[in-house]
Amino acid sequence: MEGTLFPNRPTFPIQTTKPHKKQQHSSSSNQQNNLKFNPSLPLPPPPSTNTFPLDSLLHHLSHHHKDPSFPPPNQDAHALADDPRLDFLTPNGRSLLTTIVHHPLPTLASFLDSSKSQLSKVDVASLLKGLEISREWERALVLFQWLSAEGGPKLDAPAIETIVRVLGRESQHSVASKVFDAIPLEDYALDTRAYTTLLHAYARSGRYDKAVALFGRIREKGLSPSLVMYNVMLDVYGRKKQSWNEIVKLLDEMKRNGLDFDEFTCSTVISACGREGLLEEATEFFDGLKARGYVPGIVTYNALLQVYGKAGNYPEALRVLKEMEERNCVPDSITYNELVATYARAGFCEEGTAVLDAMAAKGIMPDSVTYTTLIGSYGKAGREDEALDVFRRMKELGCVPNVCTYNTILGMLGKKSRSGRCWTFFLR
């Protein structure tokens, strides 16, 4: 349906000299094309064991972790004992820290309960810092929650700032946002960075109203928001539905306070427009930036390209790409991935495939997002065989499929076939 808005399909601009509707008779005219990706061309001879075992698929699916840094690296006992960064701890505190780090996590809370007298003698805030340095966010969390259950003066602003920092660094946003449900944050005066991290945690765990409420309380305390805090709040309103007016208000306030927009501000605002389909607002904001002498960076350009791409307005999306190149803002893999997605939404599989050639020409490696988008576009067009060709090709080229890739393929095959037949696509 989006395609009907744009009856005049523009030719692909990146490589105007190379026709992309060449799949039917390719071999004689241009051998070089065989090196490039083209789903209609015969694939190179498959390896002798070209099956895709089901257990391998399940292995991939069950071992997917969004966060590759999990679990965090632990230090062994000696490294911890000798770490000069822990010199601020008393010998007593240091030995307690070592014990906590090596205590089994499931029973750590009861261990803390049984060590009350020992804990009362050490500076618990320092102990938390020690766990932060040791990258032990889970143990830091257990200690913090023990502390907050105990109540009392040891649950102070520095302790809260530490746990906020620890969880923020590990991207444990939903954990962080829940931890403070039971703690009256308004009773504490945290530093701007801790508040900013907390606002971000609320935004990332979808608790926008919590973020807005906290932001209000921060202002009531008389703290003037920093540029970063404003940027996080722009992100909050950008994810919350129907909040463009709030975004405009914040931007006005930033200007009044003499804060210069940076690349985070600009990309966040334009991405907000993309989520809500605010084409005119995005264009006006972007033009306003340039009129004031701001030089947009790649993230801002990519966000703008996505605004038009999502709206199905690919002529404008291509114009953004052209402007990037004219202004020496070198497109990256995300730019091209957005472009593939733009074509995919419009149902132009060949054009999406041709983007891979453009990427190769620029020395940019297609990644799992590129391939997944392309697989999805063939799937949506009912061209399952070509989608699976792309899937095979991506693996041959050493690009590891991720959970989105498999979801795309399973969704496609599930739609196509209601019986076990769908698995034969994989196993063939």
Add this chain to the structure above:
DNA sequence: TTAGGGTTAG
């Protein structure tokens, strides 16, 4: 050597 932004599925 801060606290924050952009892509794929469902």
